[in-house]
Every structure is written in C-alpha cells, then in structure tokens.
Amino acid sequence: MKIEKYANPTRFLALQEKMQPWLTGSAAFIIAIGLYLGLVVAPPDYQQGETVRIMFIHVPSAWNAMMVYTLMAVSSIIAIVFRHPLADMAAKAAAPFGAVFAFLALATGSLWGKPMWGTWWVWDARLTSTFVLFLLYLGYIAVWQAIEEPRRAAAIARIVAIVGFINVPIIKFSVDWWNSLHQGESIFRAGGPSIYPTILWPLLVMGLGYTLMFFALEFSALRSEVLARRIRQMEIAEAQGS
Amino acid sequence: MTVLAALVRRDLTLALRQGTGAGTALGFFLTVLVLIPLGIGPDQALLQRIAPGALWIALLLSVLLSSDRIFQADFEDGSLELMTMGPAAMEIVVTMKGLAHWLTTGLPLAIAAPLLGFLLNLDAALIGPLVLAMGLGSVALSLLASLGAAVTVGIRRGGLLVSLIILPLYVPVVIFGVAASSGIGGVNIAGPSLMILAAIALVALVTVPFAAAAALRAYMH
Numbered sequence: 001m002k003i004e005k006y007a008n009p010t011r012f013l014a015l016q017e018k019m020q021p022w023l024t025g026s027a028a029f030i031i032a033i034g035l036y037l038g039l040v041v042a043p044p045d046y047q048q049g050e051t052v053r054i055m056f057i058h059v060p061s062a063w064n065a066m067m068v069y070t071l072m073a074v075s076s077i078i079a080i081v082f083r084h085p086l087a088d089m090a091a092k093a094a095a096p097f098g099a100v101f102a103f104l105a106l107a108t109g110s111l112w113g114k115p116m117w118g119t120w121w122v123w124d125a126r127l128t129s130t131f132v133l134f135l136l137y138l139g140y141i142a143v144w145q146a147i148e149e150p151r152r153a154a155a156i157a158r159i160v161a162i163v164g165f166i167n168v169p170i171i172k173f174s175v176d177w178w179n180s181l182h183q184g185e186s187i188f189r190a191g192g193p194s195i196y197p198t199i200l201w202p203l204l205v206m207g208l209g210y211t212l213m214f215f216a217l218e219f220s221a222l223r224s225e226v227l228a229r230r231i232r233q234m235e236i237a238e239a240q241g242s
Numbered sequence: 243m244t245v246l247a248a249l250v251r252r253d254l255t256l257a258l259r260q261g262t263g264a265g266t267a268l269g270f271f272l273t274v275l276v277l278i279p280l281g282i283g284p285d286q287a288l289l290q291r292i293a294p295g296a297l298w299i300a301l302l303l304s305v306l307l308s309s310d311r312i313f314q315a316d317f318e319d320g321s322l323e324l325m326t327m328g329p330a331a332m333e334i335v336v337t338m339k340g341l342a343h344w345l346t347t348g349l350p351l352a353i354a355a356p357l358l359g360f361l362l363n364l365d366a367a368l369i370g371p372l373v374l375a376m377g378l379g380s381v382a383l384s385l386l387a388s389l390g391a392a393v394t395v396g397i398r399r400g401g402l403l404v405s406l407i408i409l410p411l412y413v414p415v416v417i418f419g420v421a422a423s424s425g426i427g428g429v430n431i432a433g434p435s436l437m438i439l440a441a442i443a444l445v446a447l448v449t450v451p452f453a454a455a456a457a458l459r460a461y462m463h
Contacts, residue, residue: 135410136410142406146400152396152460152461155460156460156461160393160407163449166411
C-alpha cells in the first residue's frame, strides 16, 4: 500500500470514512487523559502555583499552529510539483484550524503572561512572530475568499502559503536568536527536557491529543471540501446541460 | 540589456508624466508625517525619540499605497501580457517593474526623509544611517510590494488584501530598519542591522520575482 494512492479523492473518502471514528475517538480519549493528568495529577508549580496548568493548552496550541502552517506549505509544494487535486484542498481545509491554534496560543499566553510577567502583551520576538503567523493565516484564508475561480485561487494560495512559511523557523528559533521575555526552548533541547517529569508528561500527552484532534478535524473538513467541489461540478454540468 | 532598460524607462516615464506617480507617494509621505505630531502632541523630546520609527512607518505606508500601480494598469489593458511575449522572461519583467517602483517611490522618499525629519525634530546625527537604511530597506519593501501586487492583480478591491498578505512580511524590514537608523538599544546595533537589511533585500531580489511571476501567470491563463 502506498500513500500516493490516497491522493485520489474517491479513495481518500473511503479511507476517511473508515478512519474518522478512530481519529475522533482517540483524540477525545487522549485529551481526556491529558486533562486528567494536567489538572488533577500534576502538582502546582512551586513558583507559578496553579497558573502553570495554562501551559497544557498554551504549548500544544502553539506547536500545532506551527505544524499546521508547515503542513500547508508542504501541501502547497506538493500541489505545485505533483498537481495532486487533494493537496490544495488539504491546505485550504487546514488554514482555519491553524488560525484558531495560533489565536489560542496568543490568548492563553496573554492570560498566562498577566500573572507571571505582569503584562498581557509585550512586543518581543516570539510573541510578535506568533502574531505574524496569525495574520498570515488570515491572509491565506482571505485569498481563498477573494478569488472566486477555485483553480486560480489555489494557484495564488499556494504562493502565499510558501512565501509565508519563512516565518515558521523564525518563530521556532526566536527565543534562541533574541533575548526574549518568553522562556527558551525547554523540551526539545540538547541534554534533555529542563522541565520536571510530573508536568512534562501531561504536556506531551496533550500535545499528542491536540495533534490527533487536528487530524480528526482536518479529515472531516477535507471530506466536506471534496464533496463541496463535487457539488459545484455537478451544478456546472447541470447548468451547461439545460 | 536594452530590453531591461526599455522596461524600466517605460515605467519611469509613466510615473513621472502621470500625476499618480512619485509625486503622490511623496505627498502621502508628507501627510502622514504632518499627522503624527498633530496626533501625538508637539512635545519635542518625544517627537525626537519616535522620529525614526515614524519615518519608517510613513515610508512603509507610502510604498504599500503605491503598490497597485506596479501591475494593475498594465494587467488591465493587456500590456503585461504583451510584455511576456517579448524577449524577456516574466521573472525579469517583474524584477524591472519592482526596480522602477523603487526608483520612483523608495529612493525619493529615502532622500526626502531627513528633510521631512525636521518636522519631527529628528536628531541630526541619525540622518546618515537613516538615509542608508531607508534606501536599502525600501528595495525589500518595493519587491515585497510587487509580490503583493502580483498576488492580488486580478481581484477587485484587492487593496485591503495586499496589506493583509504583505504587512506580515514587512515586519522584519521595519524592525531591522528602525534598529539601524535609531540610537535605541544602548549598544551599537546599527551596523549588524544594516547588514541584515541588505540580506533581506538580496533574498527578496532572488525569490520575489519567481513567486510574483507565478502569481501573474495564474491570472493570465
């Protein structure tokens, strides 16, 4: 079995139908475990108290915001190189979820920043670059909204997604390149994670849960997208026939 | 070479002879700069502190406002399509039109900036770095504006969309531009910031033409 097989919309729909309950179920199950570990099992931080639990929403949202944009850029490159019909639709379907993840990361970060840093917002490197990511999502969505002809919209949206991708590594490394109020990389770093296992585990579980949730949403949105396009084609065929 | 020169000369002539060219951008630049002290108040010390940043924002808005003249008219009357049939590749046409836009917008504004800076009580010691940084940074701004113009060329009322797509990409130019042209930060960061500005301009020069040409092709087919 090869993955390219599922670039065919009909085969994708069949696969999606089989996988959707499992994806949705496992996402709900793992997020439930993550929430239990994070809200009940994990102890309050000795300095931050209960507010440390904001991290279990904040960090997975931020991870997913970057991952979703990366997926959109990769899909756009695939769409240019291989002309797979599903690649454009996958990127289009992913954008609203990415925008919500970016917004959640910003909003929860702001709620966390007020008690910890004493301010809702600072214009430092990581916050600014995440805000820019949110704007890029909005711009990408606006392109699809503004151009009526789907093939043309897809061609323009690809360019916007690929050009905007330059921001993702900037977000990732912003805390290393600049002196930021935001804390540095504390999980994926040489010498192992610098946060304590009792809060690291719930965080990783929530990260996995959020990623599964994204794919569950993405699969179902992609199904709607495929069906919407078929309806459009049928309407065009009907209008031409009559 | 004559083809390239002809492309640039055509855009320059159009910009100079039509009222909508360099003069409008300069007028808009002046208007924004006049509005800032009126909005903030005439406190000389405060104005001196914000002058470089205010000049940069005015430059950015002027470049953005004039971006639709890069491709719009030529796309609508079909001359852009004609240019693509000529000896120069679409990427070259895009680069030359971006260059013409810089010559009629970024460069004049960078030169006018210190003069208009007196309205904002600009520190005289900053004039040199400011002109240098604006001249260099506006190359990147013009190129990115041509990308935004190409991406929205076939959209009615694409102006708002341009700002949504292009403003995020302007962020690094503004950050390093202001860092290179104002004394903020305590340590001397002007030199490295200027180099990063040059790097951004060069990266834009080699990448933007391809992306913008791809967008224009999508609208022509």
